[in-house]
Amino acid sequence: MAKELIRLEHVSKSYDGNMILDDLNLSIHENSFVTILGPSGCGKTTTLRIIGGFETPDQGRVIFDGQDITNLAPNKRQLNTVFQKYALFTHMDIAQNIAFGLKIKNKTDAYIKDKIKYALKLVNLEGFEHRMPDSLSGGQQQRVAIARAIVNEPKVLLLDEPLGALDLKLRQDMQYELIRLKNELGITFIYVTHDQEEALTMSDHIVVMNQGYIQQEGSPEKIYNEPENAFVADFIGDSNIIHATMVQDKLVRILGANFSCVDTGFGINTPVDVVIRPEDVELVPRGKGTLPGKVSHVIFKGVHYEMEVEAGGFEWLVHSTRMAQVGDEVDISVDPFNIQVMNVPASEDEEAIEIDV
Amino acid sequence: MFNNRQTSRLLASPYIAWAVIFIVVPLAMIFFYGLTDESGALTFANVAAIARPENLKSLGLALVLALISTIICFLLAYPLAMILASNKISSQGIITTLFILPMWMNFLLRTMAWMTLLENKGVINGILSFFGLPTINIINTSAAIVIGMVYNFLPFMILPLYNALARIDDSVINAARDLGANAVQTFFKITLPLTIPGILSGITMVFIPALTTFAISTMLGGSKILLIGNVIEQEFTLSYDWNMGAGLSLVLMLFIIVNMVVTMMTDKSSNS
Secondary structure (H helix, E strand, O other): OOOEEEEEEEEEEEEOOOOEEEEEEEEEEEEOEEEEOOOOOOHHHHHHHHOOOOOOOOOEEEEEEOOOOOOOOOOOOOOOEOOOOOOOOOOHHHHHHHHHHHHHHOOOHHHHHHHHHHHHHHHHOOOOOOOOHHHHHHHHHHHHHHHHHHHOOOOOEEEEEEOOOOOOOHHHHHHHHHHHHHHHHEEEEEEEEHHHHHHHOOOEEEEEOOOOEEEEEEOHHHHHHOOOHHHHHOOOOOEEEEEEEEEEEEOOEEEEEEEEOOOOOOOOOEEEEEOOOOHEEEEOOOOOEEEEEEEEEEEEEEEEEEEEEEEOOOOEEEEOOOOOOOEEEEEEEHHHHHOOEOOOOOOOOHHHHHHOO | OOHHHHHHHHHHHHHHHHHHHHHHHHHHHHHHOOOEEOOOOEHHHHHHHHHHHHHHHHHHHHHHHHHHHHHHHHHHHHHHHHHHHHOOOOHHHHHHHHHHHHHHHHHHHHHHHHHHHHOOOHHHHHHHHHOOOOOOOOOHHHHHHHHHHHHHHHHHHHHHOOOOOOOOOOHHHHHHHHHHOOOOHHHHHHHHHHHHHHHHHHHHHHHHHHHHOOOHHHHOOOOOOOOHHHHHHHHHHHHOOOHHHHHHHHHHHHHHHHHHHHHHHHHHHHHO
16 A cells, blocks of 8 residues: 555544544545535545645644644645646736746746746647636646646645536546546645545546544445445435345345345344445346335436335435336345345444434 | 717717816816916916926925825725725625715815814814813814815725725635635735725825815915915916916926826736
């Protein structure tokens, strides 16, 4: 595993008595694309601002490359930020914007000129040196903001919902651009977003946050396929989250029907939550599956049909390329390894997380 | 019925009538009086009268005092506007009220209040002598006029500066810090340049009324100190020489126009 670059230790932060971050511990490794994902108000931006130096934690420490930088001013940190609203200097042209950090560091004119050229090429804006920020589109402005940050050769680039203000098509293009940039630069990206699709597309490592706590972290595949609690399951993609009973190892009773699964170690007759992704629900002819149901809605979504099936008193969300008719009597069947079993929230605090969504 | 243009023309007509009667016509009359003699013959003598030593002295003094007042206003207003725009001060409302409140009082009343404060046997000297301190002789001096100008025109500097500063997004300041600039560099490279339009309009809003005032100089400068405004006023009210008064007004107007053109050009170049 790559070397650890940033470590947040027991970081807490509150504003006006509202706890934003509570005893947060987070470790970020060199040369990784880390996304902090969560709904608005979950503390993700505050976490980024603490790393960037724009906020000081009430408690805890920020360690950067082995050094405590908790109280270091932003201008003394070896990292740069790309802000949500671009934050370009409107009184300077593009070249001057990009040169800003280098001029502060007293680099030579020749060096600065080379860097501007290199950075503009990297973000596909060659020839834009003497344009003013106001004359650029949102996507172009964001590219300039990225260029302005990376010419300083930071070890870490912080990105605060940088694609939030762009339209869908542009956002998707920029996602690929960012992956390419990250690979070309070979530095660490810490990306903050509320968009789960963005997170899944770009990240090596996702940190899901809610209410100031880290809910789960891991690779995109792990977060998607093995959510640790109902919040993560619900926030990442569509899902069927159902209260169930773990009858014994590898057997779970969902809505009165016994399904085989692959999970063990929950004990005998333990209440659990199960997550089943819509694309993992199979509709089979009556009598061939586990739970009988009736199709209540069918919508064509392009790639697949989105269907709702009433079964065992629950509206199952089903994605399938094979269409069923409304009113069809079907059975629901799920492959054992597609049933993700999770512990039921232990405290009311955790329960609140679920209700809040 | 009406199309849009007709409707807006109709709605604008009361103001247009007002503007023609009370702005365009008087301006035309100033030009007429300023460029003619008593018999109505064309002459540049009234305008040229600015070259007389006593008039030049008044104009020079007015320019100097207006400049000093503008600089003082700027130096007082900028930090205050920064505090107001920062939003971090919970007493923002109180500060705003403190600066707006005097503006609700009549301009002449405010200036008269300064007379009572600054008089040789006035409030300030009263307090000084109560504590056995030497009294100051400030009424009827240029300093008193500057105090009056700064007091009266300061809000006109604060408001445009506040507007310009409030428009700067926090993230722009953060970006500068993020790119390695310390607080001082951030101020001179980002904050100050971004507020140039506000600074220019603040300067115009203070400098022009300060340059043309005659009420403040009359009340706080006594009859000893004549600014160009006083000279023009006296031509109209004492000498009844409307031609001379109008001629000198035209010279003053030239200074105002130059100031505005310079402001507009600087504003444009800072934006492009």
